[in-house]
Amino acid sequence: MMKSSYILLCLLLALESVASTTTFFTTREKRIETWSKANEAAAAPLVLSRIKNTSLVCTGGESPDQRRIVHPLFFSSSMAALAGCSHVICIKRFQVYNAMMTGNIIGFGVALAEGNMSEAKFRLSLLGSFFSGTICARSLQSRSLCRDNKHHKVVAPLAFGMFAIADRIPENHKKKLVLLSAAFGLVYATANHTLNATITQLMTGHITKLGAAISDRVGSANRCFNSGTATSFSILTSFTIGCALGARIFLAVGQEKPIFTIIGAIYAVLLLLFRG
Numbered sequence: 001m002m003k004s005s006y007i008l009l010c011l012l013l014a015l016e017s018v019a020s021t022t023t024f025f026t027t028r029e030k031r032i033e034t035w036s037k038a039n040e041a042a043a044a045p046l047v048l049s050r051i052k053n054t055s056l057v058c059t060g061g062e063s064p065d066q067r068r069i070v071h072p073l074f075f076s077s078s079m080a081a082l083a084g085c086s087h088v089i090c091i092k093r094f095q096v097y098n099a100m101m102t103g104n105i106i107g108f109g110v111a112l113a114e115g116n117m118s119e120a121k122f123r124l125s126l127l128g129s130f131f132s133g134t135i136c137a138r139s140l141q142s143r144s145l146c147r148d149n150k151h152h153k154v155v156a157p158l159a160f161g162m163f164a165i166a167d168r169i170p171e172n173h174k175k176k177l178v179l180l181s182a183a184f185g186l187v188y189a190t191a192n193h194t195l196n197a198t199i200t201q202l203m204t205g206h207i208t209k210l211g212a213a214i215s216d217r218v219g220s221a222n223r224c225f226n227s228g229t230a231t232s233f234s235i236l237t238s239f240t241i242g243c244a245l246g247a248r249i250f251l252a253v254g255q256e257k258p259i260f261t262i263i264g265a266i267y268a269v270l271l272l273l274f275r276g
Helices: 003-038 040-052 071-096 102-114 115-144 152-168 174-194 203-217 227-253 259-273
Strands: none
Touching: 071 174, 071 227, 071 259, 102 115, 115 152, 115 174, 152 174, 152 259, 174 259, 203 227
8 A cells, every 4th residue: 555655656656747847848949939029128028928837836826726735737647647557557457448448348349249238238337327427517516616627626535436446345246337437528528628638548649749840840940849739749758658557556555555545545635736
């Protein structure tokens, strides 16, 4: 238990380093672009404002959207790392992806083609539970009276409770996997909405974006990557780190440790710290 907690703590520290480095280079390019497009007197206030808003820890602001504790880049990188870690642990323990539905859709189609109705029903139950989690997240968000994502105060403990309960269900019960899928659906639907539709648990889109950005950089006079490219790079790097640490955690703690309770606690803390 202590070893897995230590490994996850190292993961968060590594993510902070990745996000800090990416934020630094993105901010530098934004400053250069800003100074080149405006004179010194007009650009200085804007650049100072951008410098203030690019730290990983934010202490306040004039609007609800600025009243966050962690920077969006750190939040997205952390969610990506936890996704990679969760993918690896789930595939090694259960041979399914509870936080990524593409594999379950493929499994469902194959099971139907082979006439394996038991497997098809199981895959369909995972899809349905993840779908239910996303519906719950959207319902809580739409019923929130404020625009600074205060529904995270409801989602965070709810998600933590779902992960903790799933840890107490025996390994050979399919209810455990169904509950985990619902919890992942709840968490990532909430995170994706908060990040303006930036998906942190699937990497294909980010790889595509990076490939296009590199092509544009080589063949264009504009040599600066935009903030979206930097975000994709940070998410990909964090996801890879999370996958590696997930494999290490699986080897270190085995199958009977309440690892999902720890992961759920980290999800809850991140959602509570980042609400805007």
